[in-house]
Amino acid sequence: MTQLPTSTERSLGLVIDLDTCVGCHACVISCKGWNTENYGAPLSDIDAYGANPHGTFLNRVHAYEVQPETGPAQTVHFPKSCLHCEDAPCVTVCPTGASYKRVEDGIVLVNEDDCIGCGLCAWACPYGARELDQLAGVMKKCTLCVDRIYNENLPEEDRVPSCVRTCPAGARHFGDLADPDSDVSKLVAERGGMDLMPELGTKPVNKYLPPRPRDRDDNIDILAPFLDPVIEEPTGFLGWLDKALGTVSGGKTDKKGAS
C-alpha cells in the first residue's frame, strides 16, 4: 500500500558518524554480501571481470573534501544508504503498491513480486538510495537488514544490520529513533545529528553525526622558524657522511652553502 502511515510504532534507522568513518568500504561489501545471499533478488554485477564493471549496491561510501575559510581542508568519508524517510516520496509515487513503509517499525521496503521496474521511485528519492537491478529488473534498496534484526536463528549480537555489525570503526549505529531514551537518540541529541537535504521535506529517520572540530596545536611559537638550529654542523656518523658526500659532489655541502 503506497499510502504512508500517519505514524509508525517505532522508527528504526541508522545513525552514521562522519567523524569516525574511515572510508574503508567494509559496510559496502558486507551489505552486498548479505543482501545477495538473502532477501529478494541477488544484487547483480554487470561485466564483473571486463573493462566496465558495475553493479547494484544498497550502500555506497562517498568521499568529500571540505575547505573552511581558513586552515587546511578536511576529508570526510560519507556512507549513504536509504534513510527510511518518514515522508517518503518514493513510496507514494509507486503505481503498484510494491513500495511501502511498515507501520510497526517504519522500514521502507520493496515487495519485488509486485514491482514493475518503472523506476519512478528512484526518480522520487533525492538521495540516490534506490537502484534498479539491471538483471532482475526490479527495484533494490536498503532493507535495514529486516531479515537479520528479527532473526532468531542468529546469535543475539548479530541481530543488527550487516553494515553496523561489520564497521571496524564503530561509525554506524542502529536503533529506534522514535524513542528519545534509546542509545541512538541520545547520540543524536549529544552530537547534533543532522538531516540530509532537509529542504525537500522527506524527514529522514537516519541521522548523520557531523565531524568534530579537528585538534589544532596552538602551542607552537610563531617565532619558531627564526630560532637557530640546535646543531650547527652534523656530528658523528652524519657528519662523516656529510663530509664524504661533500667530497664526491665537488666539495659542496648542504650546510651554510660552504664550498
Added chain:
Amino acid sequence: MHPAPSVILFSTLSGLGFGLLAWLGFGQPVVFGWTAFWFYALAYALAVGGLLASTFHLGNPKNALKAYTQWKTSWLSREAWLSVLALVFMGIFAIGEIFLGTRWSVLGWIGGLLSIATVFTTSMIYAQLKTVPRWNHPTTSVLFLLYSIAGGALLTGHGLIAAILLLIAAAIQLLAWSAGDKRFAERGSTIETATGLGFMGKVRQFEPPHTGTNYLLDEMVYVVGRKHAKTLRLFAIVLACLAPAALLALPSAGLALIGLAAVVHLIGLFAQRWLFFAEAEHVVGLYYDKR
C-alpha cells in the same frame, strides 16, 4: 535525466493521440463511416502505440496489471486508469460513428474529457517530482496539455485554432525554459545541504564512491549533449510551433499542407521532449558533484 527513446516516443505520440481523440469526442469534426475509421485508426495508433512504447521502459513488465492498484497516491497509476477509460469510452463512441452512423454525444464528451485528463496525469508524473526542480512546476502540465490539444487541432484540420495554440505554446515554452534554468538554484539544494557539511566550509567531491558507472548515474545524471541545448531549443520551437503555425496560416491549407505541418510538428516535439529530459537535473547529482 536520461532521455530514453521509449519515454520520448511514449509521451509525444500518446499526447498527440489523446489530443486527437479529444477533438473527435467533442465532435470537431463530426465524422462517419470511412472518414471516421481513418481518424480513429490514426488516433488509436498514436495513443496505444505510445502506451506500448512506455512499457519498454519497465524492468519487469509482467506485473503491469498491478499498476492499477495505487490510484489513491500514484500519478502513474492514475494515468494507467484514465488512459484505459479514455480508450474504452472513445472506442464505444467510435463504433457508433464508424459503423452505425450515430453519435452518442455524451459518450464523446466524457471520452474527450478523459483523454485530456490522461495527458494531465502524464504531465503530473514529471511535475510532481521535487527532486527535479525544472519539472516541478505547473508549466510542465500546461505545456503537455497545450501541445496535445494543439496537435489534435492540427490533425483535425482546425488550422487557425492550431496555429494560435501553437503560438501560445511557443510563448509558454520560452517562459518555461528561462524560468527552468534558474529553478535548481532557487530551490536551494546544494552539495552542502546534500551532505550537511556546509557548516564546515565549501564541499567538493574528493573521490566518487565507485570507479565504474551505476544506475543512478546512467538514469539521473545525464550530462551528455547538453552543450547543444541552445541550438536544439531553437530547432524545437521553430519546428514544433512556429513552422507549423505558419504553414497552417497559409490560405490554401489543404490535406498535403496539414500533413506536412503535422510531420514538422512531430519532429519538433521530439526535440522538445529530448530537451525536457536531457536538461532536467536531478538533485542526486549533487552527491556526485555533477548535475
